[in-house]
Amino acid sequence: xxxxxxYLSENxxxxxxxxxxxxxxPSVSADSHYKNDVARCAEAVKDNLLKxxxxxxxxxxxxxxxxxxxxxxxxxxxxxxxxxxxxxxQPADPLELWKSGPFEPEIRxxxxxxxxxxxxxxxxxxxxxxxxxxxxxxxxxxxxxFMIEGEEEVGSSNLGIFLExxxxxxxxxxxxxxxxxxxxMEHPSIETGLRGxxxxxxxxxxxxxxxxxxxYGGAVANPINTLCKMIASLHDADNHITIPGxxxxxxxxxxxxxxxxxxxxxxxxxxxxxxxxxxxxxEKGYTTxxxxxxxxxxxxxxxxxxxxxxxxxxxxxxxxxxKISMRLVPHQNSDEIAALFQKHFESIAPASVQVKxxxxxxxxxxxxxxxxxxxxxxxxxxxxxxxxxxxPTRGGGSIPIIALFEKVLGLKTxxxxxxxxxxxxxxxxxxxDVVNFYKGxxxxxxxxxxxAEMSR
Amino acid sequence: xxxxxxYLSENxxxxxxxxxxxxxxPSVSADSHYKNDVARCAEAVKDNLLKxxxxxxxxxxxxxxxxxxxxxxxxxxxxxxxxxxxxxxQPADPLELWKSGPFEPEIRxxxxxxxxxxxxxxxxxxxxxxxxxxxxxxxxxxxxxFMIEGEEEVGSSNLGIFLExxxxxxxxxxxxxxxxxxxxMEHPSIETGLRGxxxxxxxxxxxxxxxxxxxYGGAVANPINTLCKMIASLHDADNHITIPGxxxxxxxxxxxxxxxxxxxxxxxxxxxxxxxxxxxxxEKGYTTxxxxxxxxxxxxxxxxxxxxxxxxxxxxxxxxxxKISMRLVPHQNSDEIAALFQKHFESIAPASVQVKxxxxxxxxxxxxxxxxxxxxxxxxxxxxxxxxxxxPTRGGGSIPIIALFEKVLGLKTxxxxxxxxxxxxxxxxxxxDVVNFYKGxxxxxxxxxxxAEMSR
Numbered sequence: 013x014x015x016x017x018x019y020l021s022e023n024x025x026x027x028x029x030x031x032x033x034x035x036x037x038p039s040v041s042a043d044s045h046y047k048n049d050v051a052r053c054a055e056a057v058k059d060n061l062l063k064x065x066x067x068x069x070x071x072x073x074x075x076x077x078x079x080x081x082x083x084x085x086x087x088x089x090x091x092x093x094x095x096x097x098x099x100x101x102q103p104a105d106p107l108e109l110w111k112s113g114p115f116e117p118e119i120r121x122x123x124x125x126x127x128x129x130x131x132x133x134x135x136x137x138x139x140x141x142x143x144x145x146x147x148x149x150x151x152x153x154x155x156x157x158f159m160i161e162g163e164e165e166v167g168s169s170n171l172g173i174f175l176e177x178x179x180x181x182x183x184x185x186x187x188x189x190x191x192x193x194x195x196x197m198e199h200p201s202i203e204t205g206l207r208g209x210x211x212x213x214x215x216x217x218x219x220x221x222x223x224x225x226x227x228y229g230g231a232v233a234n235p236i237n238t239l240c241k242m243i244a245s246l247h248d249a250d251n252h253i254t255i256p257g258x259x260x261x262x263x264x265x266x267x268x269x270x271x272x273x274x275x276x277x278x279x280x281x282x283x284x285x286x287x288x289x290x291x292x293x294x295e296k297g298y299t300t301x302x303x304x305x306x307x308x309x310x311x312x313x314x315x316x317x318x319x320x321x322x323x324x325x326x327x328x329x330x331x332x333x334x335k336i337s338m339r340l341v342p343h344q345n346s347d348e349i350a351a352l353f354q355k356h357f358e359s360i361a362p363a364s365v366q367v368k369x370x371x372x373x374x375x376x377x378x379x380x381x382x383x384x385x386x387x388x389x390x391x392x393x394x395x396x397x398x399x400x401x402x403x404p405t406r407g408g409g410s411i412p413i414i415a416l417f418e419k420v421l422g423l424k425t426x427x428x429x430x431x432x433x434x435x436x437x438x439x440x441x442x443x444x445d446v447v448n449f450y451k452g453x454x455x456x457x458x459x460x461x462x463x464a465e466m467s468r
Numbered sequence: 469x470x471x472x473x474x475y476l477s478e479n480x481x482x483x484x485x486x487x488x489x490x491x492x493x494p495s496v497s498a499d500s501h502y503k504n505d506v507a508r509c510a511e512a513v514k515d516n517l518l519k520x521x522x523x524x525x526x527x528x529x530x531x532x533x534x535x536x537x538x539x540x541x542x543x544x545x546x547x548x549x550x551x552x553x554x555x556x557x558q559p560a561d562p563l564e565l566w567k568s569g570p571f572e573p574e575i576r577x578x579x580x581x582x583x584x585x586x587x588x589x590x591x592x593x594x595x596x597x598x599x600x601x602x603x604x605x606x607x608x609x610x611x612x613x614f615m616i617e618g619e620e621e622v623g624s625s626n627l628g629i630f631l632e633x634x635x636x637x638x639x640x641x642x643x644x645x646x647x648x649x650x651x652x653m654e655h656p657s658i659e660t661g662l663r664g665x666x667x668x669x670x671x672x673x674x675x676x677x678x679x680x681x682x683x684y685g686g687a688v689a690n691p692i693n694t695l696c697k698m699i700a701s702l703h704d705a706d707n708h709i710t711i712p713g714x715x716x717x718x719x720x721x722x723x724x725x726x727x728x729x730x731x732x733x734x735x736x737x738x739x740x741x742x743x744x745x746x747x748x749x750x751e752k753g754y755t756t757x758x759x760x761x762x763x764x765x766x767x768x769x770x771x772x773x774x775x776x777x778x779x780x781x782x783x784x785x786x787x788x789x790x791k792i793s794m795r796l797v798p799h800q801n802s803d804e805i806a807a808l809f810q811k812h813f814e815s816i817a818p819a820s821v822q823v824k825x826x827x828x829x830x831x832x833x834x835x836x837x838x839x840x841x842x843x844x845x846x847x848x849x850x851x852x853x854x855x856x857x858x859x860p861t862r863g864g865g866s867i868p869i870i871a872l873f874e875k876v877l878g879l880k881t882x883x884x885x886x887x888x889x890x891x892x893x894x895x896x897x898x899x900x901d902v903v904n905f906y907k908g909x910x911x912x913x914x915x916x917x918x919x920a921e922m923s924r
Binding site: 106225312328437 | 498499500558559561562565621622623649663665667669674675676677678679680681682683684685686687688689690692693695696697699700701703743744745746747748749750751756759760763764765766767768769770771772773774775776777778779780781782783784785788789790791793795818819820821822828829863864865866889892893894895896897
């Protein structure tokens with residue numbers, strides 16, 4: 013609508029600068045050193061909600077980092093959209109690989125570089141600014157509630173309790189989330205599924221102390237060698253995961269569904285060139301899109317043990333550690349998979365070592381319906397703003413909380429993501445294209461308009 | 469001899485305090501932050517040599533850390549003993565596992581706790597003090613030269629050049645080294661062989677940047693998983709090393725030789741209890757003593773990659789690293805083994821990753837003769853001081869320079885070690901028993917006496 017475009021044009025520089033201010037706050041939820049910064053970021057989100065038109069906004073304390081709630085109720089007969097997002101970010105290390113400081117946002121070649129630029133401050137902030145656009149042009153068709161949390165990157169462990177305790181306050185008709193990606197600006201898409209997550213930490217102990225690898229080497233189990241052997245055994249020669257029962261509940265798609273998934277635009281050579289790899293890798297019998305979309309995985313996210321400093325140290329270490337996570341697909345359950353992993357990992361440990369397995373946070377896989385009013389409204393909004401219909405895709409990432417929205421609040425979710433796969437989320441040089449940021453702010457009001465119209 | 473015992477008794481507290489002063493200098497050769505401390509330690513060694521009676525002592529600069537040379541020539545017709553030792557120490561980390569500071573020596577339960585207490589400051593210093601004992605009691609029967617280096621823990625890379633350039637100065641009849649261990653004070657022993665070393669660093673690169681493990685997981689090779697698989701494949705099910713050609717030159721002992729080796733006192737239960745392991749580990753078909761004494765090994769000394777901080781980060785990292793070393797036995801050659809390792813490791817890398825292999829320092833295995841005058845003198849010295857004959861054993865560790873002494877200087881070596889296997893060398897809480905320190909000072913003059921007598 014012209015009135016939206018005009019308002020956006022007049023205020024676009026300010027919108028961008030407000031986002032940059034938010035990106036300057038190092039709200040790393042995983043690291044307790046940043047606790048005060050996370051709290052400061054929650055305050056900034058609250059201020060921004062009030063500034064955008066929310067009649068009410070508050071910081072809701074939890075056992076961990078706080079949740080920011082805000083609302084603007086315009087019409088008791090109109091549907092209510094609950095916007096979910098998160099203001100916390102992933103740790104920024106390895107710092108030395110960033111071209112500019114992770115918390116000193118810099119715009120280069122039309123891209124905003126900063127930790128959280130895409131995931132999720134940039135995307136979450138589009139909703140705040142879209143609200144301002146609709147509010148200031150007096151075109152808001154739905155009631156809007158915001159629930160912006162500070163623990164998404166560490167498993168949203170306190171959000172479930174918040175949902176349980178605030179069912180009335182959070183009453184809505186649909187949850188709207190921008191925390192995923194689309195194929196490209198030329199091929200807009202909507203994710204209709206997300207993988208779940210089970211994240212484990214393992215500790216392998218050999219001898220009770222670090223030993224001299226000459227005096228003891230060859231006669232005492234080296235926990236690093238042993239850990240490597242155990243990790244290696246978790247995939248077979250076809251890259252299937254070997255944990256007994258792991259695939260038991262995996263939803264198998266029909267040939268037609270697989271065909272539809274593989275119809276999405278995808279250029280393998282471009283994909284490999286972007287990552288500078290000579291070959292892709294994955295489960296035998298599946299395409300790259302299937303491997304990330306509909307198949308579960310097991311990745312080591314971190315490993316450490318022994319001497320990792322400069323030069324050479326001939327140590328046979330006492331301990332070795334790894335962080336191992338599994339992405340899950342419908343209808344796998346994160347607790348069940350965590351238990352299967354633990355049982356299996358303990359069972360494959362040789363008598364010469366001891367193993368400790370500790371689960372970190374988990375999250376459930378989700379599939380969002382494509383036949384709902386909300387999906388149709390999202391689809392039409394994108395059609396209007398981009399000039400073409402969005403392609404439904406399956407995302408490889410996880411937003412653990414989506415499954416809980418349905419379970420606790422009885423609400424379905426629409427995933428309107430405007431990120432790109434190469435946004436380097438969770439990596440050095442995370443970025444968000446300025447044009448995507450503005451395109452999101454342009455598209456989201458259409459969702460509210462169509463959703464209100466279709467709900468009548 | 470009474471005169472030695474008397475002198476030792478009168479000065480034992482001072483001897484110990486002088487050692488503690490030396491242990492307070494953090495002469496870590498592997499870490500360039502300690503460069504000045506290493507230099508300071510060389511000065512302290514020189515001062516101690518002069519104080520003990522050397523008529524000449526000097527700091528000899530090298531391209532790396534300096535070598536300390538000293539001598540006391542008493543009789544042109546007497547044989548000359550070249551004492552080799554080192555004043556540099558291993559890195560002290562992990563620091564948090566030390567009960568007292570690694571460079572704040574503390575005596576608890578009759579043991580000196582400090583980095584370098586045994587390896588090798590404590591053992592090297594016994595020779596300095598034994599010289600003082602013989603010099604002050606005017607009983608020195610051999611000429612003595614000292615060559616105390618500062619790069620043993622980083623591969624002695626400049627000592628070879630020093631040997632080449634100082635053949636005249638280093639002219640001697642035997643090299644005497646205390647940098648190994650004995651079975652126990654009840655079972656004194658002399659090591660008659662040492663393993664060699666090939667030390668490699670490997671880097672596995674998957675994608676060109678850290679990726680989100682949800683967006684890319686399952687479709688792109690994870691370098692940590694790949695590295696684990698590659699490392700796991702380096703041993704087969706019987707724990708034989710799988711590198712082609714690795715065992716080609718390994719010296720196979722006769723059944724009688726193996727029997728003799730296994731006759732050494734060894735209690736497997738005690739060994740396991742000391743290390744708190746439920747089972748030993750190693751190459752099928754060999755005993756623990758054989759596994760550390762006469763068989764080559766492959767150990768990962770360090771591994772790192774991905775996120776290793778607090779909490780969970782869902783990263784599919786770009787790179788993973790490991791430090792891998794192999795202990796070698798006669799007649800393996802460290803350069804040949806390094807080349808075999810590199811070729812094999814590169815060959816097993818899948819197309820989805822890139823591999824870089826960098827050799828660190830190496831060292832050759834050695835066997836010292838047991839039928840020489842020097843060995844007999846060492847054996848008789850121990851018999852005199854301990855009241856029983858020493859058992860010949862094979863040590864698992866490496867002193868890379870021993871092979872060079874023979875090659876460059878044409879000199880055989882005697883390894884009179886007074887350490888114990890549980891001295892935690894290269895580990896936190898390194899210690900040296902005070903009684904072993906004094907026993908060494910008591911024993912060494914007998915070696916000089918008998919060696920001079922037998923050489924006549």
